[in-house]
Amino acid sequence: MTRALTMALAALGGAAAAQAVLEVPSGQGVTLYQVVLEQEAERARFLFLAPGIALEDGAGLGFEAVVGDFPWLCDRVILPALAENGWAARQVVIAMSDREIAFGERDAEAVQFFEAFAVEDGACVLEVF
Numbered sequence: 001m002t003r004a005l006t007m008a009l010a011a012l013g014g015a016a017a018a019q020a021v022l023e024v025p026s027g028q029g030v031t032l033y034q035v036v037l038e039q040e041a042e043r044a045r046f047l048f049l050a051p052g053i054a055l056e057d058g059a060g061l062g063f064e065a066v067v068g069d070f071p072w073l074c075d076r077v078i079l080p081a082l083a084e085n086g087w088a089a090r091q092v093v094i095a096m097s098d099r100e101i102a103f104g105e106r107d108a109e110a111v112q113f114f115e116a117f118a119v120e121d122g123a124c125v126l127e128v129f
Contacts, residue, residue, distance in 0.1 A: 033049050055111050071115075089119055
C-alpha cells in the first residue's frame, strides 16, 4: 500500500515537511518521495531522493560516504513517522536514489543504495543482506 507523502512526514511537521530537504550526517540533502507499506509482511519502505550519490569516485558520494545516513534516517525520521501515524513495522527498508524511481520500477541509469533494518524494542537494528 502506498501512503501520501504528507502522512508519512506528519512527525516532521505536516504538509510543509513533505517537500523538506533533510540534511543527513553525510552532509547531503535528501527528500522523501514515496512510502510503501506492506501490511502483511509488516514492512515499511521509504524511498529518498539523494541526487548527490554516485558509483564513480569523484562523481558524487559513494555508499561508504552515505552509509551512516541510513541508521540516522531510520531512528530520527522513519520511526517517529511510523509512531505518529500508528503504523506497525517489523522491518524498514530505506532506498536512496539519484533520481525518483517509483517503487517496483527499474531504471538502468539510476544509482540506488539500500539498507534494511529490523525494528526491535523501538529501535532500528541493521540487517545484513
